[in-house]
Amino acid sequence: MAKKASVEKKSKRTGYSVVVVPQYEGCARQFKVSRLAIYSVITAFVLFISGFVYVVAQNTRLKNTVAQYNGMGLDQMVRLQASQLDAANEAISKSNTELDALKTYVAYLGTLDAKVRKTLGVGGNSVSLASILKSTATPTLSVSRGLAAGATQLSTSAAVVQQEAQDREKNLIILQDAASKYNTMLAQTPSLWPLYGLVTSDYGWRSNPFGGRGSEFHDGVDIAAPYGTAIRATADGKVEQSGWNGSYGISVTLYHRDGIETLYGHMSRTAVSTGQTVKKGQVIGYEGSTGRTTGAHVHYEVIVHGSSVNPMTYLD
Numbered sequence: 245m246a247k248k249a250s251v252e253k254k255s256k257r258t259g260y261s262v263v264v265v266p267q268y269e270g271c272a273r274q275f276k277v278s279r280l281a282i283y284s285v286i287t288a289f290v291l292f293i294s295g296f297v298y299v300v301a302q303n304t305r306l307k308n309t310v311a312q313y314n315g316m317g318l319d320q321m322v323r324l325q326a327s328q329l330d331a332a333n334e335a336i337s338k339s340n341t342e343l344d345a346l347k348t349y350v351a352y353l354g355t356l357d358a359k360v361r362k363t364l365g366v367g368g369n370s371v372s373l374a375s376i377l378k379s380t381a382t383p384t385l386s387v388s389r390g391l392a393a394g395a396t397q398l399s400t401s402a403a404v405v406q407q408e409a410q411d412r413e414k415n416l417i418i419l420q421d422a423a424s425k426y427n428t429m430l431a432q433t434p435s436l437w438p439l440y441g442l443v444t445s446d447y448g449w450r451s452n453p454f455g456g457r458g459s460e461f462h463d464g465v466d467i468a469a470p471y472g473t474a475i476r477a478t479a480d481g482k483v484e485q486s487g488w489n490g491s492y493g494i495s496v497t498l499y500h501r502d503g504i505e506t507l508y509g510h511m512s513r514t515a516v517s518t519g520q521t522v523k524k525g526q527v528i529g530y531e532g533s534t535g536r537t538t539g540a541h542v543h544y545e546v547i548v549h550g551s552s553v554n555p556m557t558y559l560d
């Protein structure tokens with residue numbers, strides 16, 4: 245027992261022996277290796293492997309992170325640009341819609357202009373709106389076609405429409421002036437009945453109302469209404485004559501425009517004086533039977549350049 249303990253003690257102290265035995269011939273060789281050397285080698289190996297694994301792992305992680313960041317950056321940039329392009333496209337599309345609406349409005353003004361000109365009988369229009377609008381193609385834009393090109397197109401269209409709108413404005417001002425003159429002309433044209441009543445004698449040849457032989461030319465219409473009924477100016481004008489007027493009795497004569505006059509005879513009294521301006525529908529006197537008359541009525545005459553015309557053609 246003592247001997248065995250001694251051997252164990254000895255082997256602990258000396259470490260290990262490595263015996264190399266040749267496979268075929270020669271002497272076997274023995275190498276002594278201490279425990280410390282074995283532990284050192286194993287520790288060094290483990291440390292080396294651990295370090296290697298750590299470096300590889302770190303490198304892979306870093307690479308992944310960089311790739312991830314790169315990927316995220318590009319993706320975000322693309323998304324941002326896409327949204328900006330969408331916004332720009334939307335804005336251009338909106339402008340297109342507004343431009344279309346403006347074109348429609350200008351075209352409407354054109355038709356209105358033509359209608360008004362036709363009504364008023366004033367000069368034609370040298371600018372053909374339809375041809376201009378036809379030559380101005382509406383820009384249909386897409387991102388792929390390029391925003392700059394689309395914007396240029398849009399701006400050109402807007403300029404053309406703006407020019408057209410200015411031309412329309414000038415034309416409308418001319419029309420407004422024409423319409424104003426037209427309105428004045430209408431106001432100065434006899435159109436009302438001087439009073440509402442029964443037409444007892446028409447314009448033209450008639451047998452002598454006072455009996456006797458022959459016939460006479462009646463240069464107005466006689467309208468009978470209750471005595472004292474108000475007589476109104478049949479158009480805007482100026483009082484040329486007011487008062488006694490021979491066979492017309494108490495009468496009023498108005499001058500309107502372009503040689504057009506009206507005369508109201510057989511009044512009981514007048515309501516205006518010479519030189520006064522009157523408006524269409526204004527009371528100028530009252531019905532009566534003064535002068536050469538058989539009863540209460542107004543003798544209404546329309547005179548153009550000194551000659552009487554049929555007043556019925558001037559009555560609404």
Ligand SMILES: [Zn+2]
Nearest residue numbers: 464465466543
């Ligand atoms: Zn008469």
